Amino acid sequence: MASSPAHDALSRKIEARTARAGVIGLGYVGLPLAIAIARSGFAVTGFDIDPAKIVSLEAKHSYIDAVASDDLALATDNKRFSATTDFALLADCDVIIICVPTPLTRHRDPDLSFVDATARSIAKHLRSGQLVVLESTTYPGTTDDVVKVILETTGLKSGTDFFIGFSPEREDPGNQHFNTATIPKIVAGDGADALLLMVRFYGAAVKTVVPVSSNATAEAVKLTENIFRSVNIALVNELKTVYAAMGIDVWEVIDAAKTKPFGYMPFYPGPGLGGHCIPIDPFYLTWKSREYELPTRFIELAGEINSAMPRYVIAKLAEALDMRAGKALSRSRVLVLGLAYKKNVADIRESPSLRLIEIIEERGGKADYHDPLVGEIPSTREYQHLKGRASVDLTPETISSYDAILVATDHDQVDYSAITRNAPLIVDTRNVFSRLGLSGDHIIKA
Incomplete structure (x- = not known):
């Protein structure tokens, strides 16, 4: 034709x-x-x-x-x-x-x-x-x-x-x-x-x-790419909670598993999903699948697991404050390190850091943040009440003034050695301190 x-x-x-x-x-x-x-x-x-x-x-x-x-x-x-x-x-x-x-x-x-x-x-x-x-x-x-x-x-x-x-x-x-x-x-x-x-x-x-x-x-290709990531991130997030209960470091497990040259691809846990794609795109398929009366159990379960991560992290934070500082989260000041959803970018779309700040304050605590790439929280659809908050300066005096530092995003521009020296308590959701060879009894993985 x-x-x-x-x-x-x-x-x-x-x-x-x-x-x-x-x-x-x-x-x-x-x-x-x-x-x-x-x-x-x-x-x-x-x-x-x-x-x-x-x-x-x-x-x-x-x-x-x-x-x-x-x-x-x-x-x-x-x-x-x-x-x-x-x-x-x-x-x-x-x-x-x-x-x-x-x-x-x-x-x-x-x-x-x-x-x-x-x-x-x-x-x-x-x-x-x-x-x-x-x-x-x-x-x-x-x-x-x-x-x-x-x-x-x-x-x-x-x-x-x-x-x-x-x-x-x-x-x-x-x-x-x-x-x-x-x-x-x-x-x-x-x-x-x-x-x-x-x-x-x-x-x-x-x-x-x-x-x-x-x-x-x-259209299906794009959804498949992001569903693949969502499901696999949910898997390692679930493994993190299970292995933590057993006293096993999930990051060490992943680093060892990825030495296998076939049949394995490393994904890493975190405090929740961020960005415009992975937290959102899978649900476009779950919605469309209802038209065909077909379940999407993997996709929906992955969404539930990933959405639950911020609360899991805050629970670990509260536990650490209680056991190591003898202080309730409701009476604590917490500095969330990293507002962007991933390292070395200024993109805060769907960032779990916003949810972490919100949960801390819902529980009566005081939360600030530091991000070298995000000077102020912009207008967002879900977190309009946080708009205008500014990133605090990361000085030794500032670090030591908080009851805990909660690492949500592991930007390279941060002086983690200074945090190790000055923070009374560190809750690390990105394994950044171990990667950098920094250690201490006050560093907790979550």
């Missing part, structure tokens, strides 16, 4: 690098993607509803660690990148990529409000010869059953007038070994013509493209 004129015209634009790309949502996913596309030779317009982001980008200042301000300035100066809040400019874009949040509701159901609103904004400016791509993580069927349906209310038809595809984001904040352009890119499309456009466009911007048979398959 011959391709449509709209397909052929867009394909020629992509091959010639004259196609303009529009990236909607200039956060941890969208901004690095926009700059990678610009670096490959396309002109890119970035869209966001937050005027503050646009002001920062126009000043050539990047607020994302994965994008250097110098790279942003180069793309801007070369007329390859610009940013706007004016969604009417979508009409000028040949390829439109959606990188908006897909959170959960209070009942752990998918919240597609951002995707829905974005698709309706695109529909207002949709024209023949455009490729629309969803990158936001979601349940299988969203691209075809939600985004495509909204776009086709315009009277234009997918596969003939416009084209639609899905390509899951695979960003890993803080990873120094991979970036947007070097991480293999899964691509799919609604029909053969859409898939071909996806392969050609992304193939121009990233090193490796991995085509799959359908948008639903690509």
